[in-house]
Amino acid sequence: MHEASEDHQTEDHQVSGSEGGDRSDGGLRERLVRVGVELVNAEGAQALSLREIARRAGVSHGAPRRYFPTHLELLSAIARQGFTELAARVDAEDRETTAPRERIAALAHVYLDYAGTRRGMYELMFRHDLLESGRLGLRETSLPLFARLTGLVARVRPGAADPAVLAGALWANLHGIAQLWHWGSLRLATGGDDPAPLLAAVLDAHLGPAGQPS
Amino acid sequence: MHEASEDHQTEDHQVSGSEGGDRSDGGLRERLVRVGVELVNAEGAQALSLREIARRAGVSHGAPRRYFPTHLELLSAIARQGFTELAARVDAEDRETTAPRERIAALAHVYLDYAGTRRGMYELMFRHDLLESGRLGLRETSLPLFARLTGLVARVRPGAADPAVLAGALWANLHGIAQLWHWGSLRLATGGDDPAPLLAAVLDAHLGPAGQPS
DNA sequence: GAGATCGGGTAGACAGTGTCTACTCGACCT
DNA sequence: AGGTCGAGTAGACACTGTCTACCCGATCTC
Numbered sequence: 001m002h003e004a005s006e007d008h009q010t011e012d013h014q015v016s017g018s019e020g021g022d023r024s025d026g027g028l029r030e031r032l033v034r035v036g037v038e039l040v041n042a043e044g045a046q047a048l049s050l051r052e053i054a055r056r057a058g059v060s061h062g063a064p065r066r067y068f069p070t071h072l073e074l075l076s077a078i079a080r081q082g083f084t085e086l087a088a089r090v091d092a093e094d095r096e097t098t099a100p101r102e103r104i105a106a107l108a109h110v111y112l113d114y115a116g117t118r119r120g121m122y123e124l125m126f127r128h129d130l131l132e133s134g135r136l137g138l139r140e141t142s143l144p145l146f147a148r149l150t151g152l153v154a155r156v157r158p159g160a161a162d163p164a165v166l167a168g169a170l171w172a173n174l175h176g177i178a179q180l181w182h183w184g185s186l187r188l189a190t191g192g193d194d195p196a197p198l199l200a201a202v203l204d205a206h207l208g209p210a211g212q213p214s
Numbered sequence: 215m216h217e218a219s220e221d222h223q224t225e226d227h228q229v230s231g232s233e234g235g236d237r238s239d240g241g242l243r244e245r246l247v248r249v250g251v252e253l254v255n256a257e258g259a260q261a262l263s264l265r266e267i268a269r270r271a272g273v274s275h276g277a278p279r280r281y282f283p284t285h286l287e288l289l290s291a292i293a294r295q296g297f298t299e300l301a302a303r304v305d306a307e308d309r310e311t312t313a314p315r316e317r318i319a320a321l322a323h324v325y326l327d328y329a330g331t332r333r334g335m336y337e338l339m340f341r342h343d344l345l346e347s348g349r350l351g352l353r354e355t356s357l358p359l360f361a362r363l364t365g366l367v368a369r370v371r372p373g374a375a376d377p378a379v380l381a382g383a384l385w386a387n388l389h390g391i392a393q394l395w396h397w398g399s400l401r402l403a404t405g406g407d408d409p410a411p412l413l414a415a416v417l418d419a420h421l422g423p424a425g426q427p428s
Numbered sequence: 429g430a431g432a433t434c435g436g437g438t439a440g441a442c443a444g445t446g447t448c449t450a451c452t453c454g455a456c457c458t
Numbered sequence: 459a460g461g462t463c464g465a466g467t468a469g470a471c472a473c474t475g476t477c478t479a480c481c482c483g484a485t486c487t488c
Contacts (some may be wrong), residue, residue, distance in 0.1 A: 049444080
């Protein structure tokens, strides 16, 4: 049984170096979240068991409880990283100089691209039991994104009574496409696995035909 | 409370009567599905553990395995009942005499109403791990519904290049609204919990403003 | 009619999970 | 030196899904 001699938590502990940088609370909390993000991206949302995360972080299964009193809170912290990354992708792609219609299209593309490339994370981010447990404040994380979308919609359709409703409808449509895509039901509509045709139809429907400014 | 004296599996076994009618496979299989449907409607999708279903059906936890080799297959059988009920509701509400636009609106209303009143079942029906395990053939269950929607869309927008894409976009939108509704994010868009305004906007967007035939 | 077969259900084991609790251990403070 | 306390360990508990051996009673066969 000497093969278990090196896989313990002996040597990856240079966090105690304290040589200037890490003024965080020691590191385990962030390490758990980081391991969780890697795990959900690599193996999917169902792989995010509390014990497995602890295992990969090199601590005992009871350790996470110090920082996350329940499994759901750890998952929420991981999902929050997902929202942060999505917001970063949107920020990186959104050019304020282009026309609102194009910005919405780009935003939608980023959104669907995120849902496609970060499948497990996307699934985790919108798990209703995470969003529902209100105190975790996960739902509010998507609020700035929604506000940006609402503003753009208001500029594209200035005569609309309630831009938030239109933006909500568009957002719901994006979600639905991602959903159909994820469970392979896109073939029913488009015959293929590419959400692009659906996305084009959706933008035309909600914002008017392409190339038409108002 | 002497009515609790009969909730065991002692006397409800007249299946052996064999007086003509029931040539089904004995009854436990259907009893499990029935108990599962009741359970998911009463307690939600997360309550559908294999052992709990067996417990409520009055059999040991190993019994379901005779009919459903895995938990997922039992869940699929339960979800199939959901699809059947949804199809029945649609059939009951869909009047072939009315205008296609109104039929689509009615269909969408039935759909969202189902998602609202049968929340747990709706969640179960579209669990991706159920739909993904292809051999169970659950995804195909929604195909006739989708075909009907496609036909109606083709009649409302006869000039469209691909009615299936439009129908897919509309279907995705319904899914998205149900999603937002379920996790309470409708307030972001409409300020309330009623999906009706979003639904109206969605129908206008995909089918053209109301009252406009084509 | 007696004996074998076998479908259908029981019961126990196993590994895995989330949560709770008692404990240990080392750093820090007085 | 002694006490405190944060941080992580380790074991228990009640669950879960799956697998396996068993058992019982009805049916079929000779």
